Amino acid sequence: MYSGNQPIIILQKNTVRERGEEALIDNINAAKAIADSIRSTLGPKGMDKMMVDDKGDVIITNDGATILKDLDIVHPAAKMMVEVAETQDEVCGDGTTSAVVLAGELLKRSEDMIGRIHTSTITRGYRMATDKVIEYLDEMKYQFSEKDKKMLKNIAKTALTGKSMEANKEILEDIAVESVLSITDEEKGKIHIDLDNIKMIKKAGGSMSDTAMVDGLVIEKERALESMPSKVDKPKVAVLSSPLKQKKTGVKASIGIKDPKQIEKFLAQEETTIRKMVDSIRDVGARVLFCEKEIDEVAMEYLAKAGIFAVEKVDEDDIKLLCRALGAQTVSNLSDIRSADLGECDTVYQKYVSGSYYVFIKGTKTKKAVTILLRGGTIHVVDEMERSLKDALKVVSLAVEENTLLPGGGALEVELSLRLRDYAGTVGGREQLAIESFANALQIIPKTIANNAGLNGLDLVMELTSRHKAGETNCGMDVERGEIQDSIEGGIVEPYKVKEQAIKSAVEAANMVLRIDDIIASRGGVGIADEE
Ligand SMILES: Nc1ncnc2c1ncn2[C@@H]1O[C@H](COP(=O)(O)OP(=O)(O)O)[C@@H](O)[C@H]1O
Numbered sequence: 241m242y243s244g245n246q247p248i249i250i251l252q253k254n255t256v257r258e259r260g261e262e263a264l265i266d267n268i269n270a271a272k273a274i275a276d277s278i279r280s281t282l283g284p285k286g287m288d289k290m291m292v293d294d295k296g297d298v299i300i301t302n303d304g305a306t307i308l309k310d311l312d313i314v315h316p317a318a319k320m321m322v323e324v325a326e327t328q329d330e331v332c333g334d335g336t337t338s339a340v341v342l343a344g345e346l347l348k349r350s351e352d353m354i355g356r357i358h359t360s361t362i363t364r365g366y367r368m369a370t371d372k373v374i375e376y377l378d379e380m381k382y383q384f385s386e387k388d389k390k391m392l393k394n395i396a397k398t399a400l401t402g403k404s405m406e407a408n409k410e411i412l413e414d415i416a417v418e419s420v421l422s423i424t425d426e427e428k429g430k431i432h433i434d435l436d437n438i439k440m441i442k443k444a445g446g447s448m449s450d451t452a453m454v455d456g457l458v459i460e461k462e463r464a465l466e467s468m469p470s471k472v473d474k475p476k477v478a479v480l481s482s483p484l485k486q487k488k489t490g491v492k493a494s495i496g497i498k499d500p501k502q503i504e505k506f507l508a509q510e511e512t513t514i515r516k517m518v519d520s521i522r523d524v525g526a527r528v529l530f531c532e533k534e535i536d537e538v539a540m541e542y543l544a545k546a547g548i549f550a551v552e553k554v555d556e557d558d559i560k561l562l563c564r565a566l567g568a569q570t571v572s573n574l575s576d577i578r579s580a581d582l583g584e585c586d587t588v589y590q591k592y593v594s595g596s597y598y599v600f601i602k603g604t605k606t607k608k609a610v611t612i613l614l615r616g617g618t619i620h621v622v623d624e625m626e627r628s629l630k631d632a633l634k635v636v637s638l639a640v641e642e643n644t645l646l647p648g649g650g651a652l653e654v655e656l657s658l659r660l661r662d663y664a665g666t667v668g669g670r671e672q673l674a675i676e677s678f679a680n681a682l683q684i685i686p687k688t689i690a691n692n693a694g695l696n697g698l699d700l701v702m703e704l705t706s707r708h709k710a711g712e713t714n715c716g717m718d719v720e721r722g723e724i725q726d727s728i729e730g731g732i733v734e735p736y737k738v739k740e741q742a743i744k745s746a747v748e749a750a751n752m753v754l755r756i757d758d759i760i761a762s763r764g765g766v767g768i769a770d771e772e
């Protein structure tokens with residue numbers, strides 16, 4: 241595959257190299273293939289994908305980022321597209337499919353220009369278009385009160401459409417909004433949301449409608465002994481990171497005890513140490529104990545006698561959450577425990593919920609925390625619910641933080657497309673063509689959403705375009721109800737950031753692919769053509 245006359249060999253023999261247009265077209269094709277592979281999942285009527293890994297584990301999902309993450313992709317340009325999805329997912333939790341589909345379309349449109357226009361002109365045009373888009377987004381954004389639950393629910397609903405738990409979407413919408421609002425902190429007028437304060441417990445079995453949000457933390461544990469209190473009000477809480485038992489000497493002790501009195505003495509000594517440990521917990525004022533490690537039987541008895549509600553072998557993650565929410569410090573040596581190490585809450589109690597015992601920690605004093613108990617028929621259902629809910633939580637938190645949104649259902653893309661076309665006319669030169677291509681590429685979003693719903697995408701885009709021309713700036717489609725409407729009034733709305741980031745990352749990926757005109761790869765390293 242050398243293109244010059246006499247090759248000068250500067251690379252190892254087993255290196256594969258592609259250059260110029262050939263390299264570019266190869267990259268574009270790989271990137272387009274990625275976009276094509278998830279296109280059918282876009283929008284509320286998008287299909288799900290079933291992914292089977294080499295161990296035979298199955299994931300059923302509609303989430304672009306999840307699909308791409310699990311595909312074993314080797315082509316470098318294709319990998320760049322996957323990175324677009326990952327960034328989008330990390331920053332926004334939504335808009336991943338849109339970002340990838342748009343990047344694919346930008347590349348497809350640039351293919352038609354390659355040969356006529358230099359790629360650097362195309363990328364410059366795309367960048368100019370993006371700058372304009374940001375201006376337009378600013379003009380089009382809709383401000384709402386972050387306490388407007390109805391708007392927040394619409395945002396959650398738009399993010400959840402198309403996910404497979406359709407029937408129980410309303411529960412998830414409510415949960416997403418209530419959870420985020422419960423953990424929202426306002427400090428000096430600045431809103432702060434840490435989604436780590438939302439814990440999810442997944443359980444297969446039962447029905448999705450049993451899914452519920454609990455104000456407070458819930459851990460999947462029982463108290464250590466039944467003779468301990470089952471409920472404690474207004475407790476101080478100790479969190480212990482070491483086991484509550486007699487320390488092992490390290491040597492396998494087969495002490496040569498002959499006299500039974502000696503055995504008694506030995507045991508008594510052991511008990512005294514444990515009792516001292518329990519005494520220090522009680523004396524410092526703790527009435528609840530969460531222990532990361534094991535609590536031995538003797539200790540349990542003493543704890544029960546002292547009226548302490550104790551839980552052993554608490555997960556490390558739960559320990560962290562508990563400390564943060566309760567304002568507690570973990571203690572590793574009980575002789576050092578101080579009252580400042582203790583946390584506080586309103587109540588701790590144990591409850592049996594559909595087949596399992598749980599410990600509920602409510603009214604946490606330092607940080608508000610919530611727990612979502614996810615239920616569904618099978619683990620696949622629960623997993624997809626978790627993924628969808630995580631996206632919805634992220635989207636709602638963005639909306640609460642920024643309280644600006646944009647119209648969905650294709651309205652935004654159609655409006656941007658129109659405005660960009662007008663702008664292109666004012667630019668002239670070759671960049672004009674690139675900006676026009678960008679404007680046309682944006683239409684892939686409404687077109688695909690409509691096509692995926694079994695409608696005629698082209699017709700719909702035409703109709704939307706003419707209504708936008710007539711001044712209906714937010715006019716979009718609702719493919720669930722089969723209507724064209726004002727997307728904001730109809731409640732098909734997305735946080736500003738989701739839309740902005742999706743367009744930005746799509747352009748970034750497309751431009752990155754377009755700038756490459758040389759692929760140098762060590763043999764076997766990538767999936768590019770491997771002829772000599
Ligand atoms: N009822 C609806 N009718 C039409 N479009 C909708 C509706 N609900 C959501 N959308 C649009 O679907 C797109 C999102 O689809 P989705 O499959 O979630 O992909 P992404 O991964 O990009 O979020 C957005 O453009 C959104 O505005």
Ligand SMILES: [Mg+2]
Pocket residue numbers: 334335336398399400
């Ligand atoms: Mg989405």
